[in-house]
Amino acid sequence: MVKKRVHELAKELDIESKELMQKLGSMGISVKSPLSTLQDAEVERVLAELKGGNEKVVNAKGVNQQAKAPAAQAQARTDKPKEGKNNQKKRHSERPRHQQDARRYDRGPGLVDRVPSRPPDRRFQERPLKVEPPQPQPRVQAQQPQQAQQPTNRVQQPAARGRTPAERKAQAAPSQGEAAGRQPAKTKPEHLKVPKVPQEIKAVSEKVRSDKSRGEKKQEKQHTARVRDRKELLNETLADRKLRPLTSQKKKTAPREPEPKPVAEKKPIVIGESITVKELAEKMKKSPAEVIKKLMMLGVLATINQEIDADTATILAQEFGFEVEVKVEQDVEALFMQEPEDDPADLQPRPCVVTVMGHVDHGKTSLLDAIRETNVTATEAGGITQHIGAYQVEHNNKKITFLDTPGHEAFTAMRARGAKVTDIAILVVAADDGVMPQTVEAINHAKAAGVPIIVAINKIDRPDANPDRVKQQLTEYGLVAEEWGGDTVMVPVSAKTRQGLEDLLEMILLVAEMQELKANPNRPARGTVIEAELDKGRGPVATVLVQNGTLSVGDNLVAGTTWARVRAMMDYKGRRVKKAGPSTPVEVLGFSEVPHAGDQFFVVPDEKTARQIAEKRASRKREEEFKAAMPRVSLDDLFNQIKEGQVKELRVIIKADVQGSAEALKQALERLSTEEVKVNIIHQGVGAITETDIMLASASNAIIIGFNVRPDVNARRVAEKEKVDIRLYRVIYDAIEDVKAAMSGLLEPEYREVILGRAEVRKTFKISKVGTIAGCYVTDGKIVRDAGVRVIRDGVVVYEGKLDSLKRFKDDVREVMQGYECGLALEKYNEIREGDIIEAFTTEAVKRELA
Ligand SMILES: Nc1nc2c(ncn2[C@@H]2O[C@H](COP(=O)(O)OP(=O)(O)OP(=O)(O)O)[C@@H](O)[C@H]2O)c(=O)[nH]1
DSSP: OOOHHHHHHHHHSSOOOHHHHHHHHHHOOOSSSSTTTHHHHHHHHHHHHHHHHHHHHHHIIIIOTTTTTOOOHHHHHHHHHHHHHHHHHHHHHHHHHHHHHHHHTTTSSGGGGSOOOOOOOGGEOOOOEEEOOSSSSOOOHHHHHHHHHOOOOOOHHHHHHOOOHHHHHHSSHHHHHHHHHHHHHHGGGGGOOOOHHHHHHHHHHHHHHHHHHHHHHHHHHHHHHHHHHHHHHHHHHHHHTTTOOHHHHHHOTTTSOOOOOOOOGOOOOOESSSEEHHHHHHHTOOOHHHHHHHHHTTTTOOOOTTTEEHHHHHHHHHTTTOOEEEEEOHHHHHHHHOOOOGGGHHHHHHOOOEEEOOOOSSOOOHHHHHTTOOOOGGGGGGGSOSSSSEEEEEEETEEEEEESSSSHHHHHHHTTOOOOSSSSSEEEETTOOOOOHHHHHHHHHHHHHOOOOEEEEEEEEEETOOHHHHHHHHHHHTOOOOGTSSSSSEEEOTTTTTHHHHHHHHHHHHHHHHHHHHOSSBBBOOOEEEEEEEETTTTEEEEEEESSEEEETOOOEEOOOTEEEEEEOOOSSOESSSOOOTEEEEEEEEEEOOOTTTTTTEEEEEHHHOOOOHHHHHHHHHHHHHHHHOOOOOOHHHHHHHHHHSSSSEEEEEEESSSHHHHHHHHHTTTOOOOSSSEEEEEEEESSHHHHHHHHHHHHTOEEEEEOOOBBBHHHHHHHHOOOOEESSSSSHHHHHHHHHHHHHHOOOEEEEEEEEEEEEEEEEEETTTTTEEEEEEEEEEEESEEEEEEEETTTEEEEEEEEEEEETTTOOSEEEEOOOEEEETTOOOOOOOOOOEEEEEEOOHHHHHH
């Protein structure tokens, strides 16, 4: 026999987990929760004891009310109201202390954290539509008459509860009709595997439907169990805090209290996976304050705009006497966006995708041209690469896909959109010209993307070619040739004489082989738009790279805010193709609009879905753009805005390292109020500037003044997006002067601080005579040797100054890019600690603007 969990066994026996747990308790088998497992012997014991008893319970429930029910179950039920609060309490306290503690700590340390986070897979699950309302009377009394009237099997009840009236009707109909109606549902899941698109979507909906009917009962039970669990937990918390327990528990123990209004009279509240406190209050026609108060009594601290999850909302609504229906809107976009995991058995080797990068005129196009044995350079306007071309070549019976980029823009743009298309970067360096600025840029991009680099030292046919000098120069950027003891493959080539091309292709295949590149051709395609344009004759045309799956003519796809029904596909030679497998670049016709280079695409089952997702994305984008275009108050422009009457009040949020400074700043700023403009401090606080501060500033069109504190990474990102003006100061006087100057139109910022990057201190080493060395990891941007740096600890600036040294391994370096480790020491500061953030910054001149 397989080990069973309590709730599984309860389900088998068609009794509630709680009942079974009580039974187990009476049998001397201790279980913690419905999720606890039972040993085989224990299961057998329970079955032996309960099988007979269970039948009686079922009888007692409906079929034969008269039947005597001396079985333990019935006894347990009748015992329940007597048990009362004290006994329940006792049960809790009887539980070994460490178990109680463990349970508590499992749920997290803080009050809010006690609300267990939702399991990740719940996102796409159908949720039960209704939750059993709290019984106004003790259970036994409430259930018996109901059961007497409704002798149906209990198993059907939850399912029926969660359905629409139409469905309920359908269920009530004779089984013949039902069987006829369900037939296709039974055959559908097999189609899930069929790649044919329209059937796929049917399969998805069928699956949802069948999952629903199968899972409804289970899910409802789970939800109810979760809610019950949550209540128990909260009560434990409340007991700890000597607060009043939940009313539903109280109801059980104090039946004489006036009964709450019958729940059924109120319309159930329909909520999603989560709901804000405010929305929930509105739905219940209660004031937010009442709701927040009740939440606090439940041990959850939440603000008016905070989201609470469906379980918490259910308990809360029950407290107010409401039923809750949880309806999860299926997010179609998210459903298709998620990359399905491939079974390793389905994976097949795919060609590697190579990007050719390098300085202008170092011969990228010529090299590709030579490799392809065609002549693209001649057709390019002015001999300069006009767009990304994507080509495939075959060498030793293996394909290689080449992307030809204009400079590095496409690479950067694609990376900014999160697309990773390249497996190997070929860095073209002209042997007669050496390493140039765009060469360095290309190295940095490739490194940041974690793509292996193969250097093609081109133009070696030139008399002034000096490959060794190129190798020498490249060592400065961490690229050391294999023959010099490094691990970078460097191949001398000439696009003109075709010398070394075979070697280059050989090396590409070798490096690719090490990466074991694989994909699953037997699934709907996804990939990236490499380039796109509006062709006068053909409409929007995009070159896409299929990265996984197979793209077929007739497929419907979404790319960014556009969609397409693939009308026709051309390969790199302009030949029409019907299918394109992994690592294949194809030109696609049939887009609704011109997509952007770097947009990722994925195939969806039908045109309607494609259009829906694209339109939803487009409207979201429009909203964001609209928000960004709204005039934002900023100190730079304050005077003009005051003059134009746009600003009558300067709203300020103050964040400081200590309360005293915040208070001092507040008072000083408020004193600056004039007749035309009032300075209003809408919020002040201590600690780092957070996303919440930015959102508050954004919503109330305020500026943020930070004194000795910094915005955290999220806050910085959101501030940029929301265009919130953040001013950071280390001297209170400067802050006041700036605001004063801005109000009188005299503020003319000459310098603006630019953050170059941030690194996290992972380890510190104390070295005598040198001081403390911090082993860091650059988390974003770069750390530059000559830049200013500040040390931020818990959002507070604890040091500002210069770097004393910056090293990679043992070498002094000028800068260290994101994703790399480095060692650094600070000038006259040795108190650096693990976990500190090092921020590198520079100040740059800003053009004065005359008002
Ligand atoms: N002698 C010699 N000339 C070369 C070689 N490769 C390229 N060239 C010349 O260098 C010039 C620039 O070559 P392109 O291939 O256009 O260089 P690119 O890097 O693609 O330039 P952009 O498209 O502007 O970024 C052309 O005049 C080529 O004829 C080579 O191996 N030997």
